[in-house]
Amino acid sequence: MTDDAVVAAAKRGDQDAWRSLYRAHAGRLVVWLETRSGSDSAVAAEDVAAQTWLTAAEKVADYTGGAEEFGAWLFGIARRVAANYRRRSGRRRTDPVADAPGAEVDGPDATVPERAWIADLLAGLSPRERDVVACIDVVGLSSADTARALGMTQVAVRVARHRALRRLRAETSTTLLAATIA
Amino acid sequence: MLPDLRIDVPELEPPAVLLEQLAQLSRQGAASAPHDGPGIVKAFLAAVSVSVLASVAWLTGTLPGVASPFTREPETRPAPQHAAAEPGTLALADEDTEADAPPAVADGHAGAHHGKAQHGGRTTPPQDNGHHTGQTKPHQNNGHHTGQTKPHQNNGHHTGQTKPHQNNGHHTGQTKPHQDNGHHSGQTKPHVHGNGHRS
Numbered sequence: 001m002t003d004d005a006v007v008a009a010a011k012r013g014d015q016d017a018w019r020s021l022y023r024a025h026a027g028r029l030v031v032w033l034e035t036r037s038g039s040d041s042a043v044a045a046e047d048v049a050a051q052t053w054l055t056a057a058e059k060v061a062d063y064t065g066g067a068e069e070f071g072a073w074l075f076g077i078a079r080r081v082a083a084n085y086r087r088r089s090g091r092r093r094t095d096p097v098a099d100a101p102g103a104e105v106d107g108p109d110a111t112v113p114e115r116a117w118i119a120d121l122l123a124g125l126s127p128r129e130r131d132v133v134a135c136i137d138v139v140g141l142s143s144a145d146t147a148r149a150l151g152m153t154q155v156a157v158r159v160a161r162h163r164a165l166r167r168l169r170a171e172t173s174t175t176l177l178a179a180t181i182a
Numbered sequence: 183m184l185p186d187l188r189i190d191v192p193e194l195e196p197p198a199v200l201l202e203q204l205a206q207l208s209r210q211g212a213a214s215a216p217h218d219g220p221g222i223v224k225a226f227l228a229a230v231s232v233s234v235l236a237s238v239a240w241l242t243g244t245l246p247g248v249a250s251p252f253t254r255e256p257e258t259r260p261a262p263q264h265a266a267a268e269p270g271t272l273a274l275a276d277e278d279t280e281a282d283a284p285p286a287v288a289d290g291h292a293g294a295h296h297g298k299a300q301h302g303g304r305t306t307p308p309q310d311n312g313h314h315t316g317q318t319k320p321h322q323n324n325g326h327h328t329g330q331t332k333p334h335q336n337n338g339h340h341t342g343q344t345k346p347h348q349n350n351g352h353h354t355g356q357t358k359p360h361q362d363n364g365h366h367s368g369q370t371k372p373h374v375h376g377n378g379h380r381s
Contacts, residue, residue, distance in 0.1 A: 013209030057207035
């Protein structure tokens, strides 16, 4: 089944097509949502991702493009879904509290500590720079797909990424120097 | 030195329930999606709509600058021969002036002016038989003269002025009354002439 045939089958409601699309994009969608800006601690990235898939299934009849652009389209939906979650959490005015003792368990996923480290590293960037770096350097989207997903031009994406990486280099070298001195 | 930020993204397997929901939602979306016709049909419908709207607007006269065919144009009346607004009143004034023949004409001043001594401020001297008018077109004048837009009590004195004035039988086309001693001029400037010649 070709890429475009996968999308066409997904439009018809074929479960195999949706399984193929989910395998291709769901993992990096969750990773991107975990590392991107403005994540609400009260809302898990998996919840946003699940709502994103449901919205995509509702709107897939209006989607025009192949499987290559499907990722960018899906990330764009996720960005809007996350923004809606953020607005709702702002209205709820919840105050996050510390995790209950014993809540942390060693998950089977060995990449969780790495994700936490990257999220902490990207926290010093501006929200836009964080989004761009998370899309390109963390989950491996192309510049064009990143621009489409974030609603930016490719030039703006390149500029934001350049600034973000320069800042990350400076912070990393400072941290390494401090660790060496200590 | 920047460390590699790339994460090995795990390949997730969709839950069966979510997969079923995705398939169902996509089928519903496909069923409710509008089936658009070709673009030429849209363009044709748009053109027909615009034409109908334009026609209705034209017929009802709502288009600015375009008159409706159902509304009558106001008829344009020809300009009256005389400047008087009410022809009936003018006729009455003419009758009055017939009775009150101007003494200046009657007493032989016209002869002194060779029948062309009275002028109504016209730019082109008309064939004048001693009657004066402020009109721009020559007309059959029977001795009653007025340049006024309204009829006035005419006692045989003629003027091209816009306001009636005390006229003592002297006629002028001037805009200002002047000392006239029976000599008439079509000039715009007052002049003094006592030699019976028209300047």
